[in-house]
Amino acid sequence: MEYKEKYNLWVNSEFLDEDSKIELKKLQNEKEIEDRFYKDLEFGTGGLRGIIGVGTNRMNIYTVGKTTEGLSQYLINKYKSDISVSIAYDSRIMSKEFAEAAASTLCANGIKVYLFESLRPTPILSYTVRHLKSKAGIVITASHNPKEYNGYKVYGEDGGQVTDNNAKEIFSFIEGINDFDKVKTMNLEEAKQSGLLVIIGEEVDKEYIDRVKALTIRKELVDKCANDLKIIYTPIHGAGNIPVRRVLKELGYNNVTVVKEQEQPDGYFPTAAYPNPEDPKVFTIALDMAKKIEPDIIFGTDPDCDRIGIVVKDSSGEYRVLTGNQTGALLTHYILSSLKEKNKLPKNAAVIKTIVTTEMAADIAKEYGVNLIDVLTGFKYIGEKIGEFEKKGDQKYIFGFEESYGYLAGDFVRDKDAVIASMLICEMTLYYKSKGMSLYEALMNLYNKYGFYKETLVSLELKGKEGQEKIEKALQYLRHSMSYSLGEVKIVKKMDYKISVEKDLVNINEKIIQLPKSNVLKFIMEDDSCFVVRPSGTEPKMKVYLSVIGNSIKDSEEKMELFKKNVMEVIDEACNC
Template sequence: MRNILDKAKSWLTDTFDKDTVKEVQKLMDTDQKLLEESFFQNLSFGTGGMRGIMGVGTNRINKYTLGKNTQGISNYMKSAFPDETLKVVIAYDCRHNSKAFAHHVADVFSANGIQVYIFPELRPTPLLSYSVRHLDCHCGIMLTASHNPPEYNGYKVYWKDGGQLVPPQDREIISEINGLDFTDINFNGNSKLIKTLDASVENAYLDEAVKNVNFNLSAEVKKNLNITFTALHGTSITTVPALLEKAGYQNLQLVEAQSEPDPEFPTVKSPNPEEPEALEMAIKLADKQDSDLAIGTDPDGDRLGIAVRNKQGELTLLNGNQTMVLMTWYLLDKMKQSGNLKDSHFVASTIVSTPLMQVLTEAYGVKYMESLTGFKWIAKLIKDHPELDYIGGGEESFGYMVGDFVRDKDANTAILLVCEMAAELKSQGTSVYEQLIKIYKAHGFFKENLVSLVKRGLEGAEEIKQKMIDLREHPLKEIAGEQVVLIEDYQTSKAKNLQSHESHEIDIPKSNVLIYYTENGTKVAARPSGTEPKIKFYISVNTTLEEVSNFETVDKELDLKIKAIKTDLGLTD
């Protein structure tokens, strides 16, 4: 506690503004628990950048923690690109303080002699990723906390390739930041170096999206698709309607009550399309309008949730793995039909996503590549393999990236891809749901489930840490009656076969992830979240689907198997 008090006292100096000093003093006088939460650690970069609760302190998102990061990045850019005119682009979402934080960040960059481009109002994350390369910038900053609760905000950092920071830049920048004191931050912005962007960048992005998802469907086919869309109070209201209109889709219904950006997200418990409740209003409107699809995005417009009509005509939510598999199938199948598939093409996904992605991709004779969780690693695959051509790829957490003009998950372009697929299938007398079942029949019925255990604060962080230690020191021998045959430990980069007792190296960057495989193909992965106070367990089971007519029966069997695994591991949703 002494160390925490010392850190807090250092925030009572004239380095910090009067409001900050007053709030820190109040915590010291009245709320020791909150003081501890606010100062017990420094916020750090995770799989999605830096994200946390807003407030005073080193463990909070505020002007000073963001300013320190920005000063460190400025210093690093000067040393990394000594003879170049440095440029950055900044965007922000709908959250409390996002606009103010964006301008604080712009001030620090410009105070360090760096040219800054900033969007005039809220815009989605994939547009920021696109803008980095489009404007030939060295760095991009997105102020967002994605789908976290209203009290959160965050700071995503993109590098020259448009992807988020990866090694070695991330470690080098963190080292630079850690070497700074808050007194080193230069907040004295140079307005001459800050330029507000016009609509030309956004228009170029929308044009590229249409270009990347254009399968020459007729106007009539597109007209016959009925779409309901919700922005969940976030940024995608600025891009999705414009994109669909540009692509020729006319029948779009908006959930008006969720179209206005609002940092409190008043109509949902969580603005996360991974949560079924988030799309309830969209589904109700879609039923009323007899829509074929109900679609929603998270507040910064990079994740998408989709509901499609099942065999009974009811709107059914797809999970992230199912959506990813369907989009990949459509891309591969269209390219195969046109004769455009080449040996140099590849599809990418992550180590905790469904194994069906690899099975499906390789069935089309295309190279499959796997990365750690987070789209920065998929972007790194593209950068590291210029000899290969990226088709598309995704991860189970409702993210997908079509083509490489954006280097992060992109709900806008993915929504357009889903609409193309749904419109064409509808014109053929079938549906997205029926196509998913056909994929299961052809390649195996894979079903996944995610369990996220929330563990907040200092005690929660220790509990998550201990859970991963226990799983390593006392590895599971069996899961729900199935013998474990392989354990992959991405922290040690070792994979051990428990039957042959042989080990091999894992050629993927180190990460705090453990994956168990059983004799029957069950897969269970455990990893702490990089951006939230959670430990996540990813469960995948599979079997064969001999006949389409057996789908419901086999689906229930896999549900029971997943339930047994969760019971055996002591996991609850």
């Protein structure tokens, strides 16, 4: 069906509310109409994510309703009876309304819903699914995207985001919902009275918080010295404020200063146009406060509190925002070294990272005799591996992380968790402080020991239908037409995750990649630098990940500058082929 035909169906539908019809009728720009209706908002392994507005390619109560109706049919088909779904939402615009719309449709299908009384972090939802033995979970969030966005993440009964096969099956049911009148709804008050809708809160929070605190490694140090650590924390207008502060307070970290201007939940993110702890701008107010407070650590969590960014003071006294890879390497080393020191490191211990995450983690894991496992980009694949370990019993999950500021210790949550990470980051900082070291000095020690790894990410925004076509053309060019060298450096390995083949270009042989198929390409150079190219699963972007290893900070920076120049010349050629 052409986009204009879909537009007319919406404008003339008896099921569409008048305000939505007025919004559509006011549209004058044909490109805007096309972008809203040229496709349905895609349901992938990340669920839905898009700009809030009216249209098939937008987040609204109709796309949420259609998706939930499809999810309901999937659950009924799979489980037949005794089905429940847990739902949480963050501080974003329309998050509560979308959560209630999802609850209404699930209840209308006879599915019991556990809905949080107010906003909660994504990791608490992951925990709740398993804690309440739900068959699925939903979080209404667009994570760290700008205020215009919202999203709908779906979790399986294991507490992890649904992965490829299940997502495809759910999508097949969603595709079958062609008309608004197929979406069932139920009044929420009636749902409560019938027992189909249960409002949850503190009782679940307490269980979760107790599990988080139990992950403390150096309990004696924390009990004795937690109050010595000076902390500045910003929830960036999101869902992390209450649980993060509660965990720290109950462990004795009383010297915590919260950025007041960013403390209250606000989906408009008035102090951070891009509410992402990867962006140094979100720490502007915190850094101004640091001049007086002189904290040992500054950190911030994103709107749904699954990502965390930290700021440390370097050797010159300047504050630096650490990358996700740097924080992940620090945590990996701290956790493994601490467990080994206390004779608590299992013989079958495993650390998991994604294919675009720093290789320093592999060096650290090797030193401690720990298995390092690579998975595709997306924390859902780390969660999936934890489930596999649990079933087989052959490996013990210790820690997992991805370069995009997501970390997880423990196995009672199956998604990245900034509440857990904030606690461990404070403990790690406190430990190094007790040794007379800053976190920055600890990082320099890792570089001196394992090599000066430097990674960077380039995101190319390519909006609309034309942008999606350009991304696909570029990947095809890189897959089939680019030369096997960059400047004077040869490519020695090429991994094509779409066809699951790794090519050794030196020894001229191939092997199968034992991971799910994904439209991702990775190239490894003869000097151990590498780059990965993939389309974003949640934004209209093509992402290019680059990594080099140097002999010093300066050397790695110079190598990265040249490598980035050479890679981006090829990417530019691919985008314009």
